[in-house]
Amino acid sequence: MDYTNAFNDIVRAQKDAQRQLDFDDSQRELAGVEVGRIGRFLSPEAREALREGRGDGSRGGSSMSALDWMMLNDPAYARAYEGAMNALADAERAVDRALEQALERAETAQSILDDTLENAMKLPDGTAVFMDAEGVVRSEDGEAIDPVLAATLEWQGNEPSYELFVEQRDGLGAANDAVADIRRDQVELGDIREELTDQDDPPSKERVNVLQDRIEEIGSGYAPREQPEPVASTQSFSAAKPDLAGL
Template identity: 35%
Template sequence: MDFERDDKDLNNPRKVDFDDLQNEVAGRQTGRQARFMPAGEASPEAERKKREAERAFRTQLELLLPDPAYREKYNSVMDALQQAEQAIQAVLDDLTRMIRETEQTIQDMEDNAAKLPDGTLVFRDANGLVRRADGSVVEDHLAETIIWTGNEPGYEDYRSAQDRIDALKASQKETQRYRDNTLGPARDRMSDEDNPPSSDELDGILGTIRQEMPKAVKEHTTENPEPAPAAERTTDISLPSLGG
């Protein structure tokens, strides 16, 4: 058949039929229902394009996960990451509460503390010396001006509370730094489905999560990771208890 003379007539039925047949054979989509090829039958070229399209919708991570060894390692890292993230929230909640309580304790102590004529807070230590909040000893002639009620907090109690608030805030900063500088990047890396971490990289991520984990966070995790070498451990900030 000669269709050249019909090229200008886009509504020519024979021209439309011919084009549709060629498109179906080649596997090209026309937006119209197939009319000539049997249902389910397509050309090799069409099948190839279909397979490529299906692969395009699968991420690189989906292509790696069927490997049992990779999947086990990937899931182990994700479990450790999730446990650390949950522990972080619990630790920060506890620290926020303890900081608030300790600040109130300090405020109560300062409200009940004795004062010099200029308003400087002073405390009597266990040896009977009168000290300012910074630990300096009050001169005798100034100490004689103080009126004691007997309800004043001792210097050791006040210093213990101050040391405690300093340690709590330091632990809070360390925990937040671990969350932002370690867990955050780890979560971003593990979530990159188009460029997932290699098996070796997974080992590195897991090692970093465990080695840089603060002691307070470790105590909230359900697993018990191996301790990091001494040179790689973060500073262990102990929290002094309030008391005399």
């Protein structure tokens, strides 16, 4: 007989049995079930919370989430978790404020551009056109209008210039891009909150620290800073008629 292998098999069986007993006891403690043995897995605070949750037993017992268990039993984890959640709340507030401001700027930029298009010269078919600094009449996409057609337009001298239109159009694009960027950060923070508050599968302390670093990285992008105002239509207008000599 191979006594060494037999002995090792016995030891493994004992360890397996002990691991199963530990697991069963931990589950019973989490469920608030008294088994007559000294509690080995929950802190006194956690056990007290379970007793209070059970009350007089009329509700048939209660359970504690894995996140609550870690918070109650691991002070280092609790400190890391609290730090991450505080940083998350600060970042969420900063992002919400930034989004509100960005939406206002985008709305203002859109309104200004709409006014510019309304005041622009129109072709017979209603297409808005603008005169650039060189006297060339252009459509919104920058294409030069047929000079013969341009010669039929009756310019008043107060129409918005092509340069102003481009500046306002680009400003609106930048404002909309800023809104989209903020919304992406908002979604990411929402995903982080969901991960941090997972009651059944909470992140490890190391993961909590990683998440806090990312939270702070996002939040740092929303430090108070000067934001450019949209360019108003009244700041620049074309005053010269196109040079139609030689037509």
